[in-house]
Amino acid sequence: MKKSITHFFVPVIVLFLLALRTSAQQAYLPLDPEKHHMLDRMDILSGKNSKLGHSSYKPYYRPNIQMASDSALENYKKTSKADSFQVNFFRNDQWELYANDSVGNSRKPFFKEFYRKKNSLLHVRKDYFTLQISPVLYLNAGRQTANNNDLLYINTRGAEIRGSIDNKIGFYFFAADNQMMMQDYAMQKTVLPGFSDPVVPGEGFAKYFKGNKGVDFITARGYFTFGITKHIKVQMGHDKNFIGNGYRSLFLSDNAAPYSFVKIITEVGKFRYTNLWADMNAGYMNGQRYNNKIFTMHHLSYNARPNLNIGLFESIMQGPKDSAATSTPWQLSYLNPVIFSRYIEQYQGSNDNSMLGIDLKWNFLHHFSFYSQVLLDEFVLHEITHRTGWWGNKQALQLGLKYVNALGVKNLDFQAEMNYVRPYMYSHQTNFTSYTHYNQALAHPLGANFVEWIGIARYQPSKRLFLTGKLFYVKTGEDSSATVNNLTNNNGGNIFKSYDPIAHANTYGNKVGQGIATDIMMVSLQVSYMLRHNFYIDLYLQYRNKTSAIEARNLTTTYASGGIRWNIPWRVQEY
DSSP: OHHHHHHHHHHHHHHHHHTTSOOOOOOBOOOOHHHHHHHHHHHHHHTTOOOSOOTTEESOBHHHHHHHHHHHHHHHTTTOHHHHHHHHHHHHHTGGGOSOTTTTBOSSOBTTTBTSBTTBSEEEEOSSEEEEEEEEEEEEEEEESSSOOOOEEEEEEEEEEEEEETTTEEEEEEEEEEEEEOOHHHHHHHSOTTOSSOOOTTOOOEEEETTTTEEEEEEEEEEEEEESSSSEEEEEEEEOOEEOSSSSOSSBOSSSOOEEEEEEEEEETTEEEEEEEEEEEOOEETTEEOOEEEEEEEEEEEEEETTEEEEEEEEEEEOOSSTTSOSOOOOGGGGOOSSOHHHHHHHTTOOOEEEEEEEEEEEETTTEEEEEEEEEEEOOHHHHHTTOOOTTOEEEEEEEEEESSGGGOTTEEEEEEEEEEOTTTTOOSSTTSSSEETTEESSOTTOSSEEEEEEEEEEOSSSSEEEEEEEEEEEEEEOSOOOTTOTTSOOSOOTTSOOOGGGOSOSSOOOTTOSEEEEEEEEEEEEEEEEETTEEEEEEEEEEEEEESSGGGOEEEEEEEEEEEESSOOOOOOO
């Protein structure tokens, strides 16, 4: 294990030594769907004058957000007070990027030392050093109408730190202690058959408390950023990444736990090329911890027009090379930053899990944005043209449309999205090479073998009030048994199961939704009022209904909660 970590970070040390003469570096905006939406709004309204850059790869780089905010400020003065408020929020949130020291200043600091800047409890600004320290708090409680009447809650306390050193190194750190009592369907997702430990969606190691009714875990993320040249920058640390312009991602999402990674971003002209190497966990199963696996990803983004972006994606998941899963799958060949690692995989005769995809975003008419993702896991044209339903034709498709200032109503935004994932997508010969990390899907939280429709309406009637309504409808097919070692029962939805055709009888005739027919509908309403900078009072209402061909699996949940949230995104269970 120590040897694998050493091998993983040797390239990082070399890159770090090359960064002695670098341009200014900053941290990234933490992943947050609601903040992403506000930035996407700027991007769509800007039309052909987008300053946000290559928006398909997230998190967003703060200097890019600064340029987008400054560009939008004058235009937003002509639209609505809510838009101007939102632009100023982003300017205040990254005041360190402005030469004018008055940006982000509080009108009434506490005891003259605390909250001199709106977003920071304490801050330092020197020519050679910047530092911001902010508290993190999430207190939320509610009840569901189900078989139990326990109080459900989220209790998160922590801190967020970011800054820069000598205008060359940027850094970010987030840590929080969490206790959660979740809705019944969320606990079903957390307590997985065949796994000995709880798997909290989006988190790492957890333990049970309150008689296995709740989970207790620590969240920790952090990284450094530095530049090699003016056009090449590096990020290394422990965090998440997201690729796509949709609410979901079929390439790489923030559904799984954070992971250690090295990321190189090369941006020249209209092109942005991202290399990601990540050290991921093959998971826990039947009380046994498996060794790590290595994830290699390339994403090439091209701004064909100021309002049209096209991307090319590929990934390789390398698993342990021995049957006992005790070796480390490090192969130096995959350090090659050039795209098309599939060639390297075939050249070495490897059975690693590779995927290839294309993504697209087109903003038009200052109101609309069309986006799409197409992902291929395995592909044989003959089997597709003859419509045989061959198990090996594994593809995924996303189509989506955003509509801002809809129907002529300022700050009313709609989003519609469809995600279609064929059976056996993301799975592989073993769990060691499946598209997973820490017992969680790296892309869509539902795994595979489903079609999903999403509708989202967002409305900001005043500067500080945010209303969000969401509708999810899913058609999928489940297995009669969810245990991973039951290979004879595999309809293609459980991506932890082997896709080996010997282990299942469904060689041909496969279709989306096969297995035990299951429909899931979920409706929610989020109401947030920003009392201070990034401090919210929240109300959440949710209705979820699962209907299965097996009556015992039917589950209806109605849930209501309220609370406060400070410097942390919504924590929602949307699956």
